[in-house]
Amino acid sequence: MREIVFGPVRSRRLGLSLGVDLLVPKTCSFDCLYCEIGPTTQKTIERKCWRPTEEIQKALEVRLSDPTLHFEVLTFAGSGEPTLHQDLGKILKFAQKLTDRPICILTNSSLVFRTDVQRDLCAFDIVLPSLDAAIQETFLRLNRPVPGLKIEDIIHGLKMLREKMTGQMWLEIMLVGGINDNAQDLEALVKAVEYIKPHRVQLNTVARPPAYPEAKAIALETLQGLCDLFTPKAEVIYYKDQKENQYRRVSSEEIITLLTHRPCPSEEIAQALGYDYKDTLLVLQQLVQTGKVKTKIYQKRVFYYA
Ligand code: SF4
Incomplete structure (x- = not known):
């Protein structure tokens, strides 16, 4: 169960x-x-x-x-x-x-x-x-x-x-x-x-x-x-047929650079940097867990910032 x-x-x-x-x-x-x-x-x-x-x-x-x-x-x-x-x-x-x-x-x-x-x-x-x-x-x-x-x-x-x-x-x-x-x-x-x-x-x-x-x-x-x-x-919301290589490789450094300029929700980070959304979430999870990125709630949404 x-x-x-x-x-x-x-x-x-x-x-x-x-x-x-x-x-x-x-x-x-x-x-x-x-x-x-x-x-x-x-x-x-x-x-x-x-x-x-x-x-x-x-x-x-x-x-x-x-x-x-x-x-x-x-x-x-x-x-x-x-x-x-x-x-x-x-x-x-x-x-x-x-x-x-x-x-x-x-x-x-x-x-x-x-x-x-x-x-x-x-x-x-x-x-x-x-x-x-x-x-x-x-x-x-x-x-x-x-x-x-x-x-x-x-x-x-x-x-x-x-x-x-x-x-x-x-x-x-x-x-x-x-x-x-x-x-x-x-x-x-x-x-x-x-x-x-x-x-x-x-x-x-x-x-x-x-x-x-x-x-x-x-x-x-x-x-x-x-x-x-x-x-x-x-x-x-069905993505199975989309080619994986249409996305850029997710980079922690790029995410941190973006987030030092402005706080962003996760989907905006993926869109702005041309990443696959699920891969972005994985990297964000690691960045939060290692303390490199923080989160705050604004209008019932999670924003990431560095
Ligand atoms: S997909 Fe249909 S059968 Fe399966 S949990 Fe949802 S409502 Fe129930």
Whole structure:
């Protein structure tokens, strides 16, 4: 079983992300064709203490008291759907007292029609919900939800959440070849996004071994060609086909020189110097741990400075 607090992992969407896993593998309301954790063993919509709350709080307390630990965001994610934990809101409040880093959650959106779940999600700095289909038939085929879930209720729940929340909503759409990449599904997704109005839309496709072989990736160029359909314009978060040699080798000295001029968030450092983002995060982690670079929080973002 995965540790309750894991990582930090280098994430293209979130930076250096320390994970919190509230569940036991694999507890989810869906059984997506593309799931990288494998088939769902506990398919449920029940909100309960899947892992004891005190155990989770203790693990957070221990890990976050480590003075050598460096991370940019704390992310609730892991072995299934985190909103299934009934003490989500309580655990979040506990974590907020222990860290000044932004706190994020990855959710499959399945319970977002519930007002108690909306209330819990509203307290996060960034909510990253997924929405892969806006047509019920495709939803059933791709996400294989607990019986009775309706995609129209989920879309409406996301709209309600977006209206109530003060943080950011970054909506992810996973496009799977031959399943939801046809004109009808895309048109329905575009309309759903217009209705929900997330702050960002992020397109992805299958990049790791999927739970079921039917889940096929679509080409990077195809994803890129779909970005303009969405409002706001979508971003592609699938990088597998990009050539590694298009990036410069990451240099600690260059990073330090840049940071003596101005504090920067990690993605700005990678962009400014033409580095691969994940490699940049690795070097930044080492620079912070050796005391050559420091961090400060400004407007809920981690800035590095030298
Ligand atoms: S919602 Fe996430 S964890 Fe659940 S089956 Fe789908 S991809 Fe896996």
